[in-house]
Amino acid sequence: MRKTKVLVGLLSTAVLLAACGNEGDAAAPSGSAAEAAEQVVRYTAPTELATLDTALMTDINSANYGGHIIEGLLRIDADGKPVPAIAAEEGTISEDGLTYTYRLREDAQWSNGTPVTAHDFVFAMQKLVNPDTGAAYSYLTETIVNAPEIMAGEKEPSELGVTANGDYEITFQLSQPTPYFEYLLAFSPFFPQNQEFVEEQGDRYGTSSDTVLANGPFTLENWDGTGLTWDLVKNENYYAADEVQLDEVNVQVIKETSTALNLFESGQVDNAHLTGQLVKQYADNEHLVVQPKARTAYVEFNWDNEYLQNDKLREALGLVINTEDLVNTILGDGSTEIGGFLPEDFVSSPVDGTDFAEEAGDFLEYDVERAQQLWDEAKAELGVGAITLSLVGDDDEKNKTISQYIQGQIQNNLPGVTVELRNVPKKNRLALADADEFDLLQTGWGADFADASNFMDLMYSESPYNEGGYANEEFDALIESAKSTNANNEEARWENLQDAHDILEEDYAFIPLYQEAESQLRNPAVKGILFRSVGNEFDLSRASVESE
Template identity: 45%
Template structure:
């Protein structure tokens, strides 16, 4: 099967290079046309506020959203995501895919260079990916490489790094061999962990690599400057004159300033000092009708995990469903959170992924499950108490100790205790890392948690329902769900419609089982300068791309 034919069979996942390339050209042309019809500002400098410092610029070690977004501006991989979360070619000028979907051959463009003048080669990807699976490297997202041939055995120290299924056939040809077909593989290639690294530079800088501007090598639309990890709460991206697509990069500079107080950000925005400001609470209410107000969505579902392994009460399906139906998600998102987050009754978020044939969002096709239904919740809790032979059920709700988490948990405590007779909820707020440790150990009754999609594919969300998943902290297990997930990853990996049906059915069964209790899809209310155009804002991955951004008068 040739590349075009296979790509078309996987159209939903935008695996067709031809279509992606055409789309890229069309978007670039559209951006340029917009820029020509509008009057460009004489100064193409954008001033951003961010919530926290850059942690590192070593793509192997990046582990949180602010740094993902940062690195995405000055380092580039095989693909990047467009504003619809779909992959478009970046360093990969073309690709070939084997008939069985197990071998990808990427042909790299020959005009991409590092900021030290050296060419970007296939060897840079081999080196970076081997670092990711090296068990001594501390790679933050090593598990994303598990489907590459021999990766799991290498991470388990059963095979040497050289056995990883990635080869540089020559300087411009990269061959990747998978253990199993991955329908969203090109999308995955846009993720920061898969970015290349220059071996000589990394080894020369040693443990200082990625700790400041001087020890960071870049190849993207911008260069990093004025940054020293641990010292700077501001830094700058400057246009990279040697970037292969520099003609389509309009901004000459982007300044970044860490602002942790909402009030400070709003004040700076109103003075015209910065071009964006995060909103929450009363500020979100105040600015909802302002032309600068916008909501940016994350492909993240926040939910309660329920311990179905150790807690005898939560093994009861009627009780789990009663808890799920007793929460008014509209009130939770509009009053308690009031930050652009959306109520959600299933696991897969909206603004995320669409049916390959109809174009309908997965969340819409899946339908609603646990809308607020107090009479049904009260009926089910009485059934649960009768089945369990108790009059009172005490549960501990565990969560983070930040202000937003505390507000959400206090609201949930009130909803469950006030709406359901005999239910008593004790709250325990602990630091983020401690909460993660308790979750991994299964040391909880109910725990406030969530999951984000790093590419636009339902399987990313459904993985937390797999019985042996390390992220299935509640111990949910359903053989049919496991089989459907296996089918979507295996026998139907190259058949988009059958794969879609597998995932819909797995989702239906698991949510019907009340495998977990969905609460809301994360959103961010934001003030953003309306004169700034062309920002690609993704609900997945690194979130922001400023490559095609420009400013009008």
């Protein structure tokens, strides 16, 4: 998910751990070994929730918590594969790959006691493709029959190729084979919504804990829509409630590393995110865990800015960012350099198993001398001696530090370029991005499903996540070929996507920064947290707190 939005070996940006006992003891609950541990986790999150409306979720933090309260037909298991959730069993897929049919379990309920039915999925899917909804992830439905026409306003949502066969069977009719379709069914935009409740809430749906229904292992409570705290509470109506051990997960947003560290050391929270020198300081601490992610961070250009339309300027801006220094000195959290758009160890060639990122290669390397030469040429072409660019990013400590580093690298190495920083809460940053109110956007992406297209689609000219407005007809044609003509030809599809990546390199379409990793101090008392390689990053639904 976006921008925040994961794969092979990935871990949550909010992973927390354990919980228990006296506030002064974060390592284990007090009392004898025979005493039962309190099944409460005290979790820290890096950012606020943006929405609980699954049709409108675009950030990974909202999806992570939304995924604890709402389940889809399928979920992603520990091996990164889609398996039945609300579906009672594996689906039936036609030989031509165009028809998917699932039988729903009949013991699934919403938190108000009403049954979860196929009609809830049909309603949610029709809402997703309805252009009035304005769902950024609606493009993922494009291979479902009539979805493109509905999104274009040419057909009605009721004509979507998703039908309920009674209350407990649903069929998806596709217009072309989609190799990753079952991954989509485990992704939050494809989750069900209770029509009666949603229509009763109207525009308020998903804007607070009181305006959303749960059908998953937890309900979400005590969130007013803007607050920095909320609670996950065990959902007694969940079909597998007897498998859920935690009674509560108390969540608070902590953006300052030093604050989280102090709270962790005093036993008031069960994890603390570390960056920079603190990672080195705690390198030998037994509670330190470093988790790599298949998530890339990058700077996106606003192509409406007349200066940034100059390819020499774009290249120069990329060449002065010392990513080796960024990951090793500034971040120091295990994040690694990356030369392109996709993370390493994410997807590999169907021919010889070569990693996509390795085959794509690097296209921007630190070279101040070359950058200054290009800047001089750009100034002559643009007819200016100096320019000012805004850089928009999140306001947590890590992202503010990265913003300041980027600002310094550009201003110190390209005299005449001024970078004005605007660090805001993530919810506001997403709004600024959607409104094109930036010149440079500090952002990132973690894949929602295990396919290279999940990254490459972001730069398609009509993608809702192409906030900067990048457009290249040849790039678009290759993406379209990978989705249609070569959808069932793995080798040709791979070549399409590699060729498209080459075009991004030639256009200096963005500035790659790093592949994320996360370093945390964690209380070891919580066991059984599932960290996924695809989709939502972590799952506490089968976790528990153990006594010493």
